[in-house]
Amino acid sequence: MATVMPARRRRAESFRIHEDAPSTEDTEMNESALQDDDGAEHDGEPLEEDGHESEYSESSEEDAPDDSHFQADMEKLQDAFAGFRQKYRLIKRIGEGTFSTVYKAEDLVYDKYDNSWDLDKEMEKWTPPPLKSCASQSSATLDYQSQPQRRRKPKYVAIKKIYVTSSPSRILNELELLHDLRGCQSVCPLITAFRSTDQVVAILPYFRHSDFRDYFRKMTVPDMGIYLRSLFAALASVHSHNILHRDIKPTNFLYDPDSRRGVLVDFGLAEREGYDCKPCVCHDDPGARKMKLRSLVSSKMKDGYPREDTRPSRRANRAGTRGFRAPEVLFKCTEQSTKIDIWSAGVILLTILSRRFPFFNSADDVEAMIEIATIFGRQRMQAAALLHGCMLETTIPTIGRSGFSFEGIVLWSTGRSETKDKLSEDEKLAVEFLSRCMELDPSRRISAEEALQHEFLRMGLDESAEEASDAGDDDEMDMLKV
Template identity: 30%
Template sequence: MDASAVCTDGTSTTGPGSQDGAHRRKVSKDVQMDIEHLCKAVPQLATAFNILDKIGEGTFSSVYLGEARMRDGRKELFALKHLIPTSHPTRIAAELQCLTAAGGRENVMGVTYCFRRDDHVVIVMPYMEHRALVEIIGSLSFAEVRLYVYHLLKALRHIHQFGIIHRDIKPNNFLYNRRSGVYALVDFGLAQGTADTKIELLKDLGGLRRTPRPVFGERNLNSCTPAPSTTAPDARKAEEALSWRLSSASRAAGRTLSSSSQKPQRAVQPGLTCDCFLTDRVCNICMSRKQQVAPRAGTPGFRAPEVLTKCPDQGTAIDVWSAGVILLSLLSGRYPFFKAGDDLTALAQIMTVRGSRETIRAAKTFGKAVVCSQELPPQDLRTLCETLRGRRRSSTGEGVPPAMADACRNRMDGASARGPADAAEPSLQKQESLSSCERTESLVKPNLEAEEEVEDWDRVPDEAYHLLDRLLDLNPNTRISAAEALQHPLFKGL
């Protein structure tokens, strides 16, 4: 949902100048046509609502602002979420069940009503006035950031208790009304369930515990929790025979190359079917394999490492990682912080902040082999955020030297600038080719709105960066949970 306040005369107000919206604009002809089509598709809406504007549009739905006259005569605003007609019925029902079971409390948006006609479904929810984070990030105080993250973690703890994995945690889905101090987690359209989820329809969707499609030759590399082999003896013998033939062909090709170039070949690791393991290339055998299937729904820039590396065993920790990325944006004053065109570039950007060795080590814990062409040390999170925010102080008490700030920004931009000398590029072993990475123009985007700085940014406690470090733990098995994060010293007194 976009930031927008709508007047009863059919005009909407929006803009960065005011919480209530300082600039009035008429509803466009395109929006008027969309409203007319919606009323024709679901005639019941016209009997209950005066639809004023279209306030949001995404891949799977559009959101409209509707005004209803209540029995006591007062008028009340509602958000009308129109799901695309091609949405699967079980997916729609699962979203409704998430809203009815967990919504309406603990900063989670509830549902008021639902209209359906043929393949058109409209979910009616309370309307919450808010502004987009990108418009206000420059004016937020640290006290506001602390409260924002606290309430976000409360919402995550609540839905995780129901076994709901939101899968699309981002500022656009966690609405914030600064004037009233109200928060709301919205959009469960991509939600999936844990193994013990209380939402029955999430189980019907298969959740995240379905058996992953095996990738031939990758033994114990495609599961977060390696399990003993249960392959039948005859099938195992056939697999080993085929593996031996492929290995022989690969070794023969290696000997031919060695005889012509006089370069020694790396020994083949037992159990693998190629000779590119732990190298900075991907061989033809690996390139010819089918891509592994794993859930990767979510918004680029907020996906956790286990999502980017296609780990099939994903849990509520992916929502916590996304909350960590939000906190990183708020502390650094940069939104969006990560912006990548593909998963490998996104992984390279994470390495730029968290370190390449650390990323490789974490990936190994959940069964993925990652190779990086350049070693990148982890960055100190306080130094990074204060430098990007322009608050870093030197030993003389003056602002950070321009050369240091430039070096930090160049280091960050290096993860997305093309060229072998200044870019560290990861490879998901047995997955994609290095050449498939597309570069983006910048890892860290500047503020889109220059606003007055707030004084309390000079007094950010160490606890904020300690929590950030725990939220951005590369290993999902040791990453802090939402419930644990709420007990963090940063939130003492809340």
């Protein structure tokens, strides 16, 4: 009998293992979701493209019915596991990715388990008691007992059905990483996982959130700081476990503007740092790197492609989403670090500051390099290429030698004149933080831990802590009065 990931805990008990359900018919796969734009250029590594819908794309609480195809798929999923209908009630499809489909479901056995993953549980403890006088308390108690008990508010979970065509090693890797990240701040925890034959299902918390496109243009600079602080708190937790997320983008960070709380999700492309990598010259001493690249620098580049390319091929992990890949990923660095996630987070900040989504919109890696080179300039981009043992040459006239400043880009993209208008002090602070995140040299890029100490991410933090402390004192006084 096959085993699965540790299941959710019962109260005062250790993790239990779900038994395999009886063999059932294989779940259908959405064929169109597996189509990929870049084809054979992936070097064996699957990529998450913008054309694919995010796994968590639905923010509405309404239980609207799905179309007939997904209704049939939901019925098949419920029949695939013994006792599934007694534990979960599928409601609707809330997202679809390249490797999985995610459904919203009601947790019917929520009260039977230790639900330490539930972030809303602490808030529900502070529901104010009814204000009744002592004289009417006994009669009110009798009336309450004679009436039926009020139904508990439904608890929802996200059920991730992983396609049967996914690599078993990829599935195991994702579940292991989610299991290791339990209890990490702003990171989606794994509640449990189980399988029947080749069908694997992961149970995750359901987080209420809004579509990034609905709120990012309305965000003030303090709002940006709060948003990024939650994201970098998640990155700090993930990176402290030496894990690369590899697919940081707005649709993988579920954010609720009302509660100002965000959660990092979708670890389908994540991997441990140093896994299956080879040394890259970017980690060498500058002197040793110069010696290795001397022949490359001294050679004269000719226009076009050589008839017979004698250079050795290079294979590197290029998984990620177009527009959010770091320069070292585009240059096929074979020793990538957690700093690739920092670059992607910087692209999110640039998107918010410029009010343009997506900011980068390339069709392939070559266009992505051109877009980045347009901003940073040919000189800095060539230095970044040499850092990873590559050579970059271009005759595109729109790519200048020095590029543009982030301040000028923000002014231009928001319709302000670079000569007449100036950024506010808060915007300047955000741009300075942006430059630390979008540094071409990963060794000079800010880390998640350092970012949390930056003035931009600490904007309003002390004031909000004081307000929360004062509010807590007031609540205690109100409770004493009652």
